[in-house]
Amino acid sequence: MEQLLTFGIVGLSTAAIYAVIGSGLVLTYVTTGVFNFAHGAAGMLAAFCYWQLTVGWGWPVPVGLAVVLLVLAPGFGLAVERVLMRPVQHLGEAERLVMTVALLSGAIAVARWIWDPNVARPLTVFFADREPFHIGPVTVTWHQALTMAVAVAVAAGLWFLLNRTRTGAEMRATVDDRGLVQLTGADPLRAGRVAWMLSTQLAALGGILIAPTVALDASQLSLLIVSAYTAAVFGWLRSLPLTFIGAVVVGCLESYLTGYLPQNEYLPGLRLAAPALLLFIALLVFRHRRLRGRDRRLVRVPVPSLRGTAVFAASTVAFGLVLATVLSDADLVTYGPLFSLGIIALSYVPLAGYAGQISLCQLSIAGIGAVVWGHLGAQGQLWALGAAVLVSAAVGALIAVPALRFSGVYLALGTAAFAVVLDRWIFTLPSFEVFGVRIALFDQGSVEVSGPNLFGLRLDGTAELLVFASVWLALASLGVAVLRRGRFGRRLIALRDSEAAYATLGGNLLVAKVAVFALSAGIAGLGGALYGMQHRTVTAEQFNMVAGLPIFLVAVIGGLGAVGNGLFAGTAFVGPNVLTGLVSWGHNLVSVMPALAGMGLAHSPEGIVSRFRREWEPLGRDRIALPALLVGLALGWGLRLGDVINGWTFLVWAYVLGEGLRRYAAARQTADPAEPEIPVEWWGLRRPWRADDKEVLARGIAGG
Template structure:
């Protein structure tokens, strides 16, 4: 009984922290329509700042605490609301989600850059020198008692704010109808600003209170708030009392699993994954209100031409050939994942770009592909590669089952929870048997992956594996471009635009979702298998949620609807850390921070960089005079560099300068030769009718409504 009460006290204390943090999530969502994925990161930064002030610089604890809660946290909340969220407020739910994911990624990278993760930073609990208070058979420490008191004060304070003050009334009015509240004299912008300040302060409170009980680690502290996500979902992202109830369930569940979970090799990860598993179940079982702010300001998906897709695929292979001729063995190892991770990023294009389904677990599915190849293709058996792709596709189809009733934020939360479950529990399992079939994942360690045996030719060198990955990226890009041009691609875009209209016109949304999830997962599984071959040995940590977020961000920056996003993501994700690596070990965190900052600039280019890049360079690709000149100049520079007659910096600068100059010239030539376009009314009369004209007219009519 004493043990039961002790774990109950711990569970209540943890629940109090989750309730405080979860209430901040509900505040920002109900007033601003933003589910803040970076909410936990705000608490993490506050905990690090508090440690720095109180223990690093020796400030008095009350002064450090007041400075963090009353100065730093409100300033950070105002910065996020004014600089980051307000510019994307009109873009739609997906863009706001991406902005908070960018903020989460940037906060983790910033914390790792400023505070060395290899240095221990113990944080003393409050009232650590005071004796515990006996409550019958159980005892409660001063820190636990303070945590419970803070949660109670937060509950009372939020109730008084929302029900007894003008500011609270204004916030509740904006929840119901922002436009109507504005007509009645309320200010949605002021309510949103206040909500962001309070939310950040609550996250800071939660981060400071929970930090003494766990390691002061950037990623761990940020993802601990997955439990707060669960509490917020219990409250359906609207109800503070239900959020507190959900926090109580999650906190007690974690505590009692720690004390009473049987000790064996299969269950320890279950305790770590329990909040994510509970979040997943809550998303599936609870009814959810219609998501707010789901406007139809969707980014246009470019239609790739057959010629352009072929040129791009050839360019991918030529780029790989260029790399293997100029890089040494170390460089091949460093830059080889450009193409395999590019395939993983390409899996976002049909799923998120065409169908509008947000997934945060693509890299985890790639880990499944790597594991299957590592075990079945240990001797290079070529048949193991399609099996790895097939298994990944089946997993994607299973993930699509909850997607049949989830969308937007709920789908993003569900796929993030799935990634956490894989990382914390499934990938940590030892081998086991089902119906006599032995199943092994990472087997509590690492998995070795060898190159394939291609009709008697063993591809095992870094050069061969890089070229193999490049060929597969080129083929996968062609397949995705063909998908976009086909009837299924048009169906996916119609599904993204309006599920109701798609179903009314005879489409089958459920079947389409399952197919696109399976297809994108199969592509990710292929990329994971190739990545495993190039890395030789892979571990579960390489495929967790934190590792997935930067890849997702770079894919969004490139443009989720563009086929070239795969190559763009591979280059932008892999190259900067190695280019900056000469300056120190901090290069990886700085490159991740740069990716996050680029993601925060999404408002300036919601369509992505790849379509803009394509539009700018298309005139040169179509110029029959200047295109051969460009190829000839680059070939000469390539030969000079390969012969060590010029250095890498000179080669790069000259190639960029020549290419840019010829692109500008080609654009000017095209503008001079371009005829005046025919009006829409004369399409099919003055010029032949084109296949894409129907889609252009339909989108123009939809945009004018």
């Protein structure tokens, strides 16, 4: 009984921290309609700043607390609201979600940049010099008592703020109808600012309270938010009392698993994955109310032409051949994964771009594809590549069945929970047998991966594997384009527009979701297998959820509806690695860049690929510039093959030549007076919509 009570006290103290953090999540959501995936990252940054002030610089603890909680945390929240969230407030739920994911990824990268992750930074618990006191047979530390007292005070303060003050009423009303709130004389911007400042302070408070009991690690502290996610889901993202009850369930579950979980090689990861499992179960069991502030402003998904896609596919393979011949062996190791990572990013196009299903576990599924190929394709058997795709597709279909109950942020939470379960438990398992079949994943270590046998030829060099991956990216891009043009592609677009309307018109939601999840997972599994081939050895850490966030962000930046997103995402992801050889801090800058680009989503919500296409299309149609480009590239390639110039000189020459001819072709098109007249009813279809078209139409109607 004494042990039971002891673990209960530990669980309650941990639950108090989860309750504080989870209440900040609920506060942000009920007042702004934004589910903040970066909430835990704010607490992580606060914990590091607290350590820096009190331990690194030796400031007194009260002063350090005051600076972090009263200056840095509200200032950070105010900056997030003003710079990041306000510009995307008019956009849809998906864009706001992506912004917080970008903030999460960027905060982790910045923390690793400033504070070396290889250096231990212990923090002392509060009132460590005081003797613990006893409640019956149970010993309670002053830190635990303080934590529980803070949670009670936070609960009472938030309830009073939201239900008994004018500011709280403004905050709750703003998310439902900002225009109506303004008519009453309230200020929605002020309500949003207050919400972000208070929620960030709560995250900071929770991060500081929990940091002394865990390792001060950027990823670990940020992912503690999974437990707070679970507590918030218990409260339906709106009820503070139910959120606190959920926090108690999560905290006690973790504590009792620590004390009573049987000791064997298969279960240690279960305790770490328990909050994510509980989150997934809570999402399945609890009835989901309508998401607050869920407006749908969907970006148009263009229908790619077969001719244009075929040219793009051929260009992708040509690009792979050029890179394989102009880059050195060392550079091929660095930039070789361009096409395999591009395939993983391409898996987001049918899932998120066409069907509107947000997934944060695509890289984890790619890890499954890499493992299957590593074990089954050890001798290079090409059929094992198909097995990797099929197994990954089966996992995707398995995710889709419970995901039928999810949508929007709930789906993102569910797939994030699945990724965390894979990271913390499944990928850490030793080999085991199921119905007499031996299943091995990473075997608590790494997996050796070899290249394939292709018609008796073993592809094992970095250049060969790069070209092999470029061919698969070209084929996958063609397949995704054909999908968009077909009947199933049109059904997926209808599913994205309205699930209710899709079902009402006879569409089968289960079949559609299972099919698109399986398809995208199969594409991700293919990319994971090719990625493993190029790295020769893979570990579980390469496929965790945190590692997958930058790829997701780059894919979103490119445009989730664009077939060319795979090549763009792969190039944008590995291209900045050139900075690592120029400056000592280049690696840190490269880690931050995807998050920075994701935060710029508000300036181009339709994606960069479509803008690139519009800018480069005149070059593809110009009868002078296009042949000049091809001749110039062929000349430069010949010089590189003859070792007259090096690979980087050729790449710089190709970029300068292409950019110059693009501008020349655009200028020729602008100066060409022979542009055919487009009837007014085709404006926006046969030619792009122009800024002054609305004024022209208005004048025409007024004159008529």
